[in-house]
Amino acid sequence: MLHDEDKRGETDMVTTKGGECVQVHQSKEAVDLTHYILQVFGEESSDEEVYQKTAFPLVLHMLNGGQATCFVFGQTGAGKTHTMLGFPGGSPGLYALAAWDIFTHLYATNTAPALLVYVSFLEIYCGQLYDLLDHRKRLFAREDGKGVVQIAGLREIPVDTVASLMEVNCWGTERRTQGVSGVNPVSSRSHALLQIQLRNPKQQPAGRVWCVDLAGSERAVDSREPDRQTCIEGAKINQSLLAVSN
Structure with a gap:
């Protein structure tokens, strides 16, 4: 140079x-x-390397009181959900790495008693919102008087360790809508949105990060003998991915 x-x-x-x-x-x-x-990043790149170059700066911004969103997108079967969750008994995914850095920072700076961590988890399936931490309760997006979109009725669970945050995450992931497509035998059929929020003792926001695991894009021609519901899901997924890209 x-x-x-x-x-x-x-x-x-x-x-x-x-x-x-x-x-x-x-x-x-x-x-x-x-x-x-x-x-x-190539096939030899680890989840930690990907995290350090992409999501870690967003976590730092959140710890400094900011708001950030991390999107994971790509074709169905590309490994997006595995990147977010990691592999059982293997390397941690982006969720666990972000949780580790958040709690390490809070305890290292002696702010753990002052700042509280809350987690919420929802999915967007066929254009509708569902709470993955509250028996898949139907949710609605509303715009408040300040023009900010709020998810009415979204359940928030307090967590105080990496293990408790990951337990909530795994519990919600098990309730995410999955199905079989012509491309992938186990395919995420919804967009999963995990929110990690910091609040002070007065319950005022002090930082927030959204981790969005988007459903994979797919072509109808790639689906082998799809049923009607699979076609509808694929169309809704591609429609929403187009909206995000625009």
Whole structure:
């Protein structure tokens, strides 16, 4: 990299880790005209490496009182849910890594008695909202007087350890809508939204992060002998993914 490029904060476009692996850092422009670097991870990349480069900065922003959202998207069967949950008996996923950093920060800064952690978990299935922590109760999105969208009736559970947060997460994940598609024998048929929120003793918000595990996109032509419900689910999934991308 040239000296002038380094002064401007520019980064290398290509890095190599040896062997036949090449990592490309592509410069992109978001819809709000801000610039960012598109990072590509290979099959050998661990969940922790992906977390450190993507979700970890969002967790830090949340710990400083901000609000952030982490989306995981891709084709069905690509491994999105495994990336979020990790593998049983193996490496932790993004949920566990984020929980570990949150509680480590709170206890290291002696703010654990002052800041409380709450978790909520809902899914969007065929355009409807359901609470995964409250017997799949139907939920409704409402806009308050300040123009902020609120999920009316969403259950929030207080947690005080990584283990308790992951227990709530696993409990909700078991209630997420799944089905069989022509592409994947066990396919998530809904978008799962996990919210981790910090509050002070007066119950005022002090930081929030949403972790969104989107259902996988799929083409109707890829589905083998789909039934009517599977076709409806696929159409709703693709419609909502298009709305997010726009």
